[in-house]
Amino acid sequence: MTRSLVIHRGALVACSLVAALACGPKASDEGAATKAQAEPQPHAEPLTDEDARALVRDDGTIFAEAELMGTRTSVNVWVGGGDALAAKRAIEAAFAEMARIEDIASEWRSDSDLSKLNARAGQGPFEVAPELVEILARAREVSADTEGLFDVSFYAVGQLWRFEPGAKPPTTAAISERLPLVDWTKVEVDASAHTATLARPGMKVGLGAIAKGYAVDRAAALLTERGFANFIVEAGGDTYLSGRKGSQDWRVGVQDPGQANARVGHLVASDQAVVTSGNYARFFVWEGVHYTHILDPRSGWPIRADDSPKSVTLIAADATTADAYCTAVSVMKPEQGLAFVEARPQLEAVIIGPDDRLLVSSGLGERFVDERAAPL
Numbered sequence: 001m002t003r004s005l006v007i008h009r010g011a012l013v014a015c016s017l018v019a020a021l022a023c024g025p026k027a028s029d030e031g032a033a034t035k036a037q038a039e040p041q042p043h044a045e046p047l048t049d050e051d052a053r054a055l056v057r058d059d060g061t062i063f064a065e066a067e068l069m070g071t072r073t074s075v076n077v078w079v080g081g082g083d084a085l086a087a088k089r090a091i092e093a094a095f096a097e098m099a100r101i102e103d104i105a106s107e108w109r110s111d112s113d114l115s116k117l118n119a120r121a122g123q124g125p126f127e128v129a130p131e132l133v134e135i136l137a138r139a140r141e142v143s144a145d146t147e148g149l150f151d152v153s154f155y156a157v158g159q160l161w162r163f164e165p166g167a168k169p170p171t172t173a174a175i176s177e178r179l180p181l182v183d184w185t186k187v188e189v190d191a192s193a194h195t196a197t198l199a200r201p202g203m204k205v206g207l208g209a210i211a212k213g214y215a216v217d218r219a220a221a222l223l224t225e226r227g228f229a230n231f232i233v234e235a236g237g238d239t240y241l242s243g244r245k246g247s248q249d250w251r252v253g254v255q256d257p258g259q260a261n262a263r264v265g266h267l268v269a270s271d272q273a274v275v276t277s278g279n280y281a282r283f284f285v286w287e288g289v290h291y292t293h294i295l296d297p298r299s300g301w302p303i304r305a306d307d308s309p310k311s312v313t314l315i316a317a318d319a320t321t322a323d324a325y326c327t328a329v330s331v332m333k334p335e336q337g338l339a340f341v342e343a344r345p346q347l348e349a350v351i352i353g354p355d356d357r358l359l360v361s362s363g364l365g366e367r368f369v370d371e372r373a374a375p376l
Contacts, residue, residue: 005095007055007064007088052085060246064091069102069212071236077223078230078245090226094219094233101215104129107155107206114205118155122201127194135207135214135320136189136196142210142324143184146340150328151297153198155206156181161302163293167284175300178202182297212238213275213323220319233319237276240319241269254350254368257310264358265350265370273319275326278311278352279303294330306354309334314341315348315364334359 055062056079065074075094079087106112113128120126139152156178160170186199198205212235219233220240230243232250241250250270253263257280267274279292283305290305314326325347329337334353341349341361350368351359360368 005064005066005092007062007091047085047088049085052088055088056084062087062091064095066095068095068098069106069215069235070108071212073098073235074232075219075223075234076232077228078243080246086226087228090223090228093226094222097218097222098215098235101131101211101218104131105135105207105211105214107204107208114207117196117198118204121198121203125188125190125193125195125197128196130191130194131214131218133189133191133194133196135211136187136205137191138214138320139207139210139324140184140187140189142321142328146325146328148184148297149331150209150324151182151184152205152207152210153182153184153187153203154295154297154300155204156202157297157300158206158295159204160300161291161293161295163282163284163291165284167291168286169291169301179300182300184297209277209327210320210324212236213273213319213321216240216273216319238273238319238323239275240273242271244270254313254352255311257352258356264352264372265368267313267315267350267364268367268369269315272315272317273322274313274315275319275322276311276313277326277330279305279308279330280310294327296331303331307333308354309337310352310354310356312337312352313350316346321346 057063060080061076061078062084063074063076065072073095075091077087077091103109104113107114107118109115113132117126117128142150157175160174160178181200181203186203187205188197188199216233216235216238217240220242223231224242230245233240239252241252244250249268252267252269252274254265254267254276256262256264257278277294279294282293284291292302292305294303295301296303309330312326312330314322314329316322316325329340329349332340334351337351338349338359338361341347345363348361348363353359358370
């Protein structure tokens, strides 16, 4: 599978191939996203320091994006007057690392370690990549803390659902048949042996609510190891922000669920992860009922749109943690979710209720700016 990497700097795009990442056509002058499908030039001249400097945008950053893990991913590194060529190479390596995690932890790929583990459910321990062991171990920790509201074994039921226009819900009988297979306590790991076990035949694990965050963390760690301290890594709403953009703070917008290109406010963040999940992004309507893509693992049915959050933005020290807890808080009612976050000093949140009421955890203070309250 060819994965496309596009590095933007006005109309200039540099092309190279690193670990199956290929750059494609030029970006528009406005820097809009380009979905590149072209194969790389096999004998392209290597990029020079001068070429790399030309990739640096007016704000001192190099920005690149790619399609990975079924979503748009991006890396934005503040270079300033530093080594632009090293930054470009580090960005390519960060995308390659995210692609590697996808190859291990995707339930959509038949040859991934996760798919092989799912196929061996009920057959005892199975050796998997240490990264998958780590993801599953982290998932167990969050499942225990949320009393199962976060549960990666939901996938046995999740496979019954399709959240796209024209879809219809599965039957109650079909959900009831598979619901006993949803039990996070039956997903076991042995870190020393690099094995994982799905205790019951038919169990299925899906990592869509934690693996993206883990991949973002791995990419962030790689950039830091390469000597870059000021950057943003983002994958489909899972964002890690490190340092600053020169003299300016990084900002993350909180989208208005009712307007695609509007936001209710923004967060100022550094050396933290910010993850947003919303029931407005993927859904279908069947016989007048709104079915959101966020499933309650206790029932196997989507959360109710009329009494659950429209969106949850969760802030934590790393994206793996923020990703998993964001999903759990999304299953809670807004006030319950806020109380859960307030009881955990390592978490902060901005929750938009079904009535558009904004709930902000007390630890955020002035770091969250409510733009709806801003004067005209």
